[in-house]
Amino acid sequence: MTAQTDLLYSDTEDDLRAAVRALLADRAGHQTLLDRIETDSPYVPGLWKSLAGDIGAAGLLVPEELGGQGASHRETAVVLEELGRAVTPLPYLTSAVVATETLLGLAGEAGPAAELLASLASGERVAILAVPFSTAPHPAGTEGIQDGPVRGVADAAAADVFLVPRPDGLHAVPAADAVVTPLTPLDLTRPLAVVDAGGAEGVRLADGDAARAAVRRGLLAGAGLLASEQLGLAERCLEETVRYTRERHQFNRPVGSFQALKHRMAQLWLDVVGARAAARAAADALATGSPDAPLTVAVAQAYCSKVAVRAAEECVQLHGGIGMTWEHPAHLALKRAKSDQIALGSAGRHQDAIAALMDLPAPA
Structure with missing residues (x-):
């Protein structure tokens, strides 16, 4: 008999959550983020060092x-x-997950990949995989990699080194040797850029076949754990919506007591519960090296991306007029949810992957 999967949170995970939540509440509240997106860089100074180095989250x-x-x-x-x-x-998603997991696919022996991993784990450096943020983890998404400018690279502005896939393999290129041209993203909290590292040789980490396998490994982990980011966003949107509708009164009653709104929030709660199960299953499958990890990740992404968008939309709408303003943080959640919806493969791409993995007719 196979062991039953336990998707409940452990005491260690609860303690880690408490530490991260306290740090973010203290250093990166919504007003801080609203102020930062008005500047050239949305990153809160010193926050990466606190999370990655002091808490040790970058090396998990x-x-x-x-x-x-x-x-x-x-x-x-x-x-x-x-x-x-x-x-x-x-x-965090781009460096501590995607880039780190890519390097883990190459770090079987001492070498440049292992040395770079140590610096990423300590939080001293940030590495970014130079592929479009929309790249899916399936083989079709990583074929046809060509040398030249790469459009839509997430968090390129924070990079110390780029992992650049080329036809002959994977190269580590210092960010100072690449040309980074910022783009205007929908999600102002996750900058995008065009990265041109064609003029820099860098350090060759792996040949073509090993490089492609490592890149797919990094993208698969990224897609699977992106579902957890979407889960957290959806949960917060639901909590804030319930809180607001309890406090907001019309006709001398909390608007949350109106039956139509109760039904909408109850259905959203069911969706969030399903998203939690899917996201936890994907994280557990990746953690245990399950052969079903590609399928579990595809299911999580196909489901969680839609739930996050719906939760953010409901948050904006049920906050009424104030939810439509720039001063309220609801738009940050909606833009992140919409951006994540096409990150690391759209829901449609993941549904196609599910069909292929299960040998089913693909959805029209």
């Missing part, structure tokens, strides 16, 4: 012998839930 996926914490995707998912709740602008 990295084994202890390589300088990390030796934890797993389950603990990393908890961090992303909290970052999603607060819509925090940090390169």
Whole structure:
């Protein structure tokens, strides 16, 4: 008999959640974020050092012998839930998950990949995989990689080094040797840019086949744990909506007591519960190295991306007029949810992957 999967949060995960939530509440509240998006950079100064280095969150996926914490995707998912709740602008998903997992696919022996991993685990450096943020983790999404400018690279502005896939393999290129041209993103808390590292040789980390396998591994982990970010965002939107509708009165009654709004929030609660199950299953499958991880990740992404968008839309709408204003943080959640909806593969791409993995007719 196979062991039953336990998707409940452990005491260690609860303690980690409390530490991250306290840090974000103190250093990256909504007013701070609203102020930061009016500047050239949304990143809160010093926050990455506190989360990645002081708490040690950047090295959760990295084994202890390589300088990390030796934890797993389950603990990393908890961090992303909290970052999603607060819509925090940090390169955690892109560096501590996607880039780190890519390097873990190459770090079997001592070498440049292992050395770079140690610096990422300590929070001293930030590495970004130079592929469009919309790239899906399926083989079709990583084929046809060509050298040249890459459009839509997330968190490129925070990078110390780029992991650049090329036809001959994967190269580590210092950010100072690449040309980074900022774009105007929908989600102002996750900057996008065009990265041109064609003029820099960098350090070759792996050849073509090994590089493609490592990139797919990084993107798969990113897609699976992105579901946890979407879960955290949806939970916060639901909580804030329930709180507001309890406080807002019309006709001398809380608007949350109106039956039509009760039904909408009850249905959203059911959706969030389903999203939690899907996101936790994806994190557990990645943590245990399950052969079903690609399927579990595809299911989580196909479901959680839609729930996050719906929760953010309901948050804006049920806050009434104030929810439509720039001064209220609801728009930050909606923009993050809409941006995440096409990140690391759209829901349609993941549904196609589910069909292929289960040998079913693809949806029209």
